[in-house]
Amino acid sequence: MIDLTTIERKNIFAVKGNPVTLLGNPVKVGDIAPEIVASDLTLKDVKLSDFREKIIILSVFPSIDTPVCANQVRAFNKKATELSQDVVILTISKDLPFALGRFCAAEGINNIHTLSDFKFSRFGLEYGFLVKENQLLARGVVVIGKSGIVKYVEITKDITIEPDYDMAIAAVKALL
Numbered sequence: 001m002i003d004l005t006t007i008e009r010k011n012i013f014a015v016k017g018n019p020v021t022l023l024g025n026p027v028k029v030g031d032i033a034p035e036i037v038a039s040d041l042t043l044k045d046v047k048l049s050d051f052r053e054k055i056i057i058l059s060v061f062p063s064i065d066t067p068v069c070a071n072q073v074r075a076f077n078k079k080a081t082e083l084s085q086d087v088v089i090l091t092i093s094k095d096l097p098f099a100l101g102r103f104c105a106a107e108g109i110n111n112i113h114t115l116s117d118f119k120f121s122r123f124g125l126e127y128g129f130l131v132k133e134n135q136l137l138a139r140g141v142v143v144i145g146k147s148g149i150v151k152y153v154e155i156t157k158d159i160t161i162e163p164d165y166d167m168a169i170a171a172v173k174a175l176l
Contacts, residue, residue: 009128013138014158022138026128027153033144034126038092038115041101046115048144051088055175057168058142059091059112060129062159064103069093072139072162073109079169080111084176086146094118094136129155139163143171151175 009022027034033056036048048056059076061069073091080089089112093100100114117123117137124130129137141163143152152171154163 007128008132013131013155015131015134016160017158020134020138021132022128022155023130023132024125024128027126027142027150029150029153031150033142033148033150036117036123036126037120038117038123039097039119040113040115041097041104043097046113048090051090052148053146054088055084055086055146055172056142056144057087057089057172058123058127058144059089059163060123060127060137060140060142061091061093062131062134062136062139064093064095064100068139068160068162070103070107073103073112073114074107075162075165077107077109077111079165083169083172086176087172088113090115092117092123092137094121094124141168143168143175145175 012022037045040046061072063069076089091112092115094117096118097116104114124137131138138155140155145151
């Protein structure tokens with residue numbers, strides 16, 4: 001078995017202009033989406049396969065306690081109201097579930113599922129989003145079709161840049 005922590009990629013993502021190293025296997029369009037296990041707000045383990053038969057948007061961000069990450073969660077929560085019941089939005093970060101829960105309660109975030117990769121770093125490694133230098137996740141979006149095939153992948157160039165929401169939603173609409 002390959003140790004995913006040894007797969008390193010450079011010049012893909014930066015933190016405020018400073019390049020960092022991404023760890024893990026970079027997921028690509030056309031790949032079968034790797035199974036992940038992450039924690040929900042109650043610390044319950046949630047699997048990607050729990051959402052089988054849905055189009056999945058994975059909204060990935062470093063930390064809910066930053067303005068750009070908070071904007072990303074708010075934006076996808078709003079977009080969820082405009083999408084079909086065949087679509088589920090999962091946000092995922094390395095934040096503790098308690099911090100994510102406080103944010104969601106304070107902001108009225110209730111249209112998306114908020115998950116934490118804090119326990120296993122499985123998502124970060126299986127999808128190639130784990131930042132070696134700070135063990136947080138890079139910012140981006142992954143869209144997975146009902147068949148479990150990756151249809152869209154974006155990792156932003158810098159931590160300060162929000163993902164291209166329009167491109168992500170266009171990828172989803174192409175699957176409906």
